[in-house]
Amino acid sequence: xxxxxLGLRAELLRALDDAGYSEPTPIxxxxxxxxxxxxxxxxxxxxxxxxxxxxxxxxxxxxSRKAVAGQKFRxxxxxxxxxxxxxxxxxxxxxxxxxxxxxxxxxxxxxxxxINPQMMTLRKGVDILVATPGRLLDLxxxxxxxxxxxxxLILDEADRMxxxxxxxxxKKVLKLVPKQKQTLLxxxxxxxxxKQLADKLLNRPELIEVAPRNTTAERITQRIHPVDRDxxxxxxxYLIGDGDWRQVLVFTRTKHGANxxxxxxxxxxxxxxxxxxxxxxxxxTRALSDFKSGKxxxxxxxxxxxxxxxxxxxxxxxxxxxxxxxxxxxxxxxRTGRAEREGVAVSLVCVDENSFMRNIxxxxxxxxxxxxxxxxxxxxxxxxxxxxxxxxxxGGQNRPAKPRGGSGNPRARQNExxxxxxxxxxxRA
Ligand code: AMP
Numbered sequence: 510x511x512x513x514x515l516g517l518r519a520e521l522l523r524a525l526d527d528a529g530y531s532e533p534t535p536i537x538x539x540x541x542x543x544x545x546x547x548x549x550x551x552x553x554x555x556x557x558x559x560x561x562x563x564x565x566x567x568x569x570x571x572x573s574r575k576a577v578a579g580q581k582f583r584x585x586x587x588x589x590x591x592x593x594x595x596x597x598x599x600x601x602x603x604x605x606x607x608x609x610x611x612x613x614x615x616x617x618x619x620x621x622x623x624i625n626p627q628m629m630t631l632r633k634g635v636d637i638l639v640a641t642p643g644r645l646l647d648l649x650x651x652x653x654x655x656x657x658x659x660x661x662l663i664l665d666e667a668d669r670m671x672x673x674x675x676x677x678x679x680k681k682v683l684k685l686v687p688k689q690k691q692t693l694l695x696x697x698x699x700x701x702x703x704k705q706l707a708d709k710l711l712n713r714p715e716l717i718e719v720a721p722r723n724t725t726a727e728r729i730t731q732r733i734h735p736v737d738r739d740x741x742x743x744x745x746x747y748l749i750g751d752g753d754w755r756q757v758l759v760f761t762r763t764k765h766g767a768n769x770x771x772x773x774x775x776x777x778x779x780x781x782x783x784x785x786x787x788x789x790x791x792x793x794t795r796a797l798s799d800f801k802s803g804k805x806x807x808x809x810x811x812x813x814x815x816x817x818x819x820x821x822x823x824x825x826x827x828x829x830x831x832x833x834x835x836x837x838x839x840x841x842x843x844r845t846g847r848a849e850r851e852g853v854a855v856s857l858v859c860v861d862e863n864s865f866m867r868n869i870x871x872x873x874x875x876x877x878x879x880x881x882x883x884x885x886x887x888x889x890x891x892x893x894x895x896x897x898x899x900x901x902x903x904g905g906q907n908r909p910a911k912p913r914g915g916s917g918n919p920r921a922r923q924n925e926x927x928x929x930x931x932x933x934x935x936x937r938a
Contacts, residue, residue: 515541517570520610525566528606534559536719540693541567547691549714551707555697556666557843558719561603564589564663564693569608571661572636583614583634584658588686590642590679592669593813594619594790595797600665601639613637620644621790628653642670642678649685656685664710667696668703673813676706683710698836729842729852731877733866735887738859738894741829742770744885745857746777748827749807756800757825759809760841762832762896767809770829774807781807785814812837815844828856831865833896835872860893 510533512525533541536554543550544567554560568587575586589604591597601617608615615637618627624647631638631653638645638654648654664670670679692711696703707714736744749757761767764785774781782796782805793814799805812832826845832838838856845852856877858866870876881887 510538512566516545517541517566518573520573521566521569521607524607524609527609530562534563534719536560536717537563537566539717539719540564543715543717544568544691544693545570547571549691549711550693550717551711551714552693552695552717552719553697553699554695554717554719555840555843560695561600561665562607564665564695565600565603565607568637568661568663569604569611569613572613573611583636585635585638585654585656586658587637587661587663588645588656588659588682589637589639589663589665590645590670590682591639591665592641592673592675594621594641595793595814596666597639597641604637604639608637615639618644618648619790620647624648624651624653642675642682646678646681656682657687659686659690661691661693662686663693663695665695667694667706668698668700669813671700671702671706676702679706697840729845729854731842731854731856733856733858733877733879734882734885735879736857736859736882736885737887737891738861740885741857741859742773742777744882745770745827745829746774746779747882747885748855749774749779750777754825755803755806756823757807757827758800758815758823758844759807759827759829760815760832761809761811762830764811766830767811771807771809774809779807780805781809783809785811788814812841815841824852826852826854828854828858831856831858831862831869833865835865835868838869839873860887860891861896863893 512522512530512533515533515538517525536552536558540550540552540560540563544564550564552560552563554563572586589600591600597617597619601615604615613636614634616627616630616635617639618631619641620643624644627644627648628651631648640648645654649656664679670676692714694703694707694711694714734744734748745759748754759770761770764783764787767783767785771781771783782799784793784796788796796805796808800808809829812834823845826842828838828841832841842852842854845854856866866877
């Protein structure tokens with residue numbers, strides 16, 4: 510199967526050639542014809558599968574068929590919603606990459622940066638808008654934008670948007686776009702909540718599923734290093750130094766933990782930067798570009814901040830702390846072993862986290878190999894302690910976490926970019 514056989518126009522084929530893509534990935538081969546036929550789509554696909562091109566290419570094709578070049582005012586005809594700023598920026602980058610030989614205009618808007626330049630760009634008119642929900646609604650409120658001419662609505666990483674408490678914002682956006690439109694929904698997982706949203710949103714959708722990472726993870730070597738909780742940092746520095754690891758993405762459970770670990774690694778002589786929701790947009794962008802360029806060897810991230818980070822050939826992912834939501838493990842390790850390349854995903858697991866690991870292994874339906882690193886043998890006398898998760902409800906209130914094995918909402922998590930942030934921003938404004 511080639512991209513040409515899918516019926517994409519020459520300008521898109523040229524852009525794909527420039528990007529060096531020779532054939533469509535499975536999600537692209539399935540999604541492109543469906544979207545080109547104008548059908549609604551519900552797709553189960555994670556980052557790393559090529560899903561972004563899977564919706565961007567047919568979108569650009571469809572929009573080019575109804576070209577509006579020369580028209581004075583360009584209303585937004587396609588709206589792509591994403592949960593995080595990083596993902597919004599990346600999706601927009603894809604729109605630009607694939608659309609570079611086409612006369613369509615696009616822009617991206619997200620919070621954490623000045624709203625004025627965004628308002629000015631929108632006033633000139635754009636065909637394709639990539640946005641995070643909070644800033645999009647702020648712009649509508651300020652009359653910088655109308656959504657009544659939207660023909661295609663795309664929700665990317667819809668599960669994350671719900672996790673981050675964006676459901677009310679999404680409902681508001683739905684009232685602003687026309688009823689008659691094409692809607693595409695991409696989600697890594699299909700929870701009951703997502704299915705309910707899809708029921709409301711989609712009109713007789715085509716369903717597409719590509720094998721999730723957890724069943725196609727042969728490219729990823731997974732390993733557990735059992736270690737005492739107080740010796741994790743030491744072990745991490747040892748692994749990075751001894752293995753001469755470059756470009757290591759390290760996950761912590763909390764923003765505070767990310768900051769603390771970054772400082773400790775720096776003290777150990779390992780260049781490191783943290784990326785999480787409390788960092789300014791500038792700091793996040795800088796950290797990511799230093800990491801990509803190799804100036805910084807280790808990027809320490811929380812789950813939500815790391816969503817959608819697209820780094821080619823990321824060789825190492827470390828779970829410094831295991832996630833309390835097993836699906837997050839799959840997302841995390843999906844950062845490595847991309848595009849047919851080998852990757853290593855290492856989890857430093859202390860006695861407190863054994864039940865998290867069991868839940869993960871149940872989800873991925875396999876046992877991860879345990880390797881004790883000589884000199885870091887866990888002390889069998891250390892007793893497990895409950896893990897404080899510091900969760901926040903989407904409503905913004907803090908509440909103490911239930912101890913491990915508790916029956917609290919398993920999807921509640923630190924809310925980094927959702928409503929609480931937004932209301933904080935609004936309070937500041
Ligand atoms: P995504 O799942 O959209 O985040 O894409 C994952 C990665 O795969 C990105 O780095 C893309 O640039 C790359 N990619 C997308 N489509 C293809 C393709 N057909 N061939 C090779 N790489 C691709």
